[in-house]
Amino acid sequence: MIDRTGCLICLVILATNSSDIFSADHTNEESLQQECAAFNARDLYTKIINKTVSAKLVTNDFSIKNVSFGFNTSYTISKKKLGYYPLVDIKKYSEQFNIDALRFPGGTVANYFDWNSMSLEYEWNAFKPKNSVKKLYKKHIALSKGKEIQANITSFFSAINEFSLRPFIVLNLYTQNLNDTISAIDKIKVIYNKKIYWELGNELGYYDYSFNLNGKHWDVELYAHYSTVIAKHIKDNYPEDEVGIVAGDIILEKSLFDFQEIKSHISHKEHWNKRVSEVKNVDAVIYHPYLRTFNKDKWRYTDIYNRLGENCVDFLNYMWLLAASDLYPKIYKNISESHFSGKKEWLTELGIISHNNNSQSLLGLPGIRTLLLINYYISWLKTSDNVEAILYHILGKGKGQSVTNKLNGAMNENGAALSIVNDFLVQADSVKKLIFEDSDILNGVARLKNHSFKSLNGIMIRSKNDKSIILVINLSTTTEYSISGLKGMYSKKLYQLQTKTFKEVNEEDKSNKIIVVPPMSIFYAQV
Known part of the structure; x- marks a missing residue:
């Protein structure tokens, strides 16, 4: 963990100038x-x-001594040397945002990542990958002139070790077999023999992963079997390491109004959580509690968006996000108490997903996105005493959920929220x-x-x-x-x-x- 107790206290006044699926009802x-x-x-x-x-x-009082704030990472973090994690870049981000944890591979790519070749290979095309993964693969091929980009895991762990960061490693249970996954764990432990936080897949409890995998139907029984074998291997051989298991996502509360498929989503989540809670050798439950705005490009009825008007939609987004920020931590807490009692909570992805992943202001006012994210972080810390990790998605340059601006790399509103909260919490011994x-x-x-x-x-x-x-x-x-x-x-x-x-x-x-x-x-x- 990084000792940053000397950071200055700040007065922050954010400058201001003065779900996804919509019903036709x-x-x-x-x-x-x-x-x-x-x-x-x-x-x-x-x-x-x-x-x-x-x-x-x-x-x-409740303690937050062991809460890690950090980022998901892309393995194209360095444009000069693709796949590497240069110490100078990680040092810059760790100091700029006061992080003490990194997650690899970050996001959906983890479920299509080949730990043998250390790359995102095209063979996974048979698994009907998400469009985001297809786009990422094409981007990698373009960046590396027709070749797959290989992640240099040694450079990743060099940065972890140099700056005393916690490593969250996401294993591929979806497109890689058990033997290869266990082999990958052993190889990583040779490179890095300190404590690792292992995640048993990325969002695999979500409804849209219920498709074929090598001719098998991907379901909770298959996931529970893989998780049981892998978690036991980790605990038998590396007892100091921690293991996190994936929970089902909340669907009802993230939807603006009811839609036809919602009952099957809810049933899937409840069945999933009940079954995976029975897996042994697990230390934590993993949630990805994203906030989502009402996106014009996501709505089934765009004409409704146009009739409401941009000013109205901005207001709806603001009030929706405030209510969700207060409610979601309580819902996830109930899930923990019902199915994962005594387990730590890892929020290994979170953020605000908005129109075209635009990171700019809501309500047409600068600073509102920062305010919303800080409010969400604080609501989580006030609601649950079991949170061990809050990892923002994602570190790097780009639009939308990134923490820096694409053109000049300067901190944007997402990054400002993380920086402010970390400056505050790093000083804490206890919280009221x-x-x-x-x-x-x-x-x-x-x-x-x-x-x-x-x-x-x-x-x-x-x-x-x-x-x-x-x-x-x-x-x-x-x-x-x-x-x-x-x-x-x-x-x-x-x-x-x-x-x-x-x-x-x-x-x-x-x-x-x-x-x-x-x-x-x-x-x-x-x-």
Whole structure:
């Protein structure tokens, strides 16, 4: 683990300038129109309401000492030397984002990765790969002038070792046989004889993996059999290592309204979780709790999107994501308590999946995506005491879910969220939940319209040098909160999202005074 206890405390005010499947039911559309009617993004900073609330602490502490924040990796991370993990690049990212974990191979590619050749080979075409994998393969061939790119796993573990990072390794149970998988484990342990966090596949509990595999129907029994053999091999030979098993995804709560196939999805998830919970030698359950916006290109009825209008859809996205951020950790916690009691939770992929994977702002305002992601991270930490890993998808240059901009490599809104949270949490020895009983109650939209949540979210940490630091998020679009009950002072730095820089500001004593948190902003200070 990296010791970063010396990092500076920040006051963060994000600068602002003032599911997937949609039902054709006009009742639903009319309901959404009504929910949008009172909203106008241009009014955000012209009709501000001020409200005074008091902050209280939930008395019990919970530890986050063993929580790892990190990234999924692409094995084209280095454009100069394809397949390699140069120390200079990993050093830059580990310092820029304060990460202490890396996952390889990152994403869907793990289920089509050949550990013998260390490449994404075309032989998997018989397994009906997802379009994303086909596109990635073509990209690799283009980059390497007709050859498959070979990942240099030795360079990956050199970086892991050099910067004391936790390695999360995703095994291929889908397109590779058991003997080859076990052989790959043994070869990796020769290269790296320290603790490894092994994942038994990537999202293999999802409904769209229920297709043929070498003439066999891919189902939970096949997965449970493979997992049992592999987990036993790991524990028998490398008892210090940890093993994570894949849970079924939640479907109902990620859908805007009901659709015909949903019952079979739910049944598949319940059956999957019940069966894999019986597999022995497993330390953790793996979740990929993505947030998803209402995407125009995903909707079955694009004309509905057009009739609602962009301003309305932006508002729906914002309120949907807030409600989902509050609800999803609770749903996954219930799954853990029902099927995986006592197991750690690895969130080895998460992020916001949006229109064309666009990483730009929601609501037309800079900083909102950063606010949403930070709120989601904090909601997870407040809900579950068993989270051991939060790994953002994905590290590298590109659009959408990446943490840097494609053209210049500068930190984008996704990266800013991870950097801010890590700067905060790396100082923590223990955490307390902040509650604001008088803050406004907000509601979600569509399926989540009856799910209510507080417009103020926050936690307080006790640092390793015995200081208290708070992080408060104001989710309201119209209410500015004056918070009493917290002694403290502003810090010496102001984060400016548009310039991606920290600017020195005057320190102002706030002892025994009111702390003011504007709408849609984040407050971060020692108290």
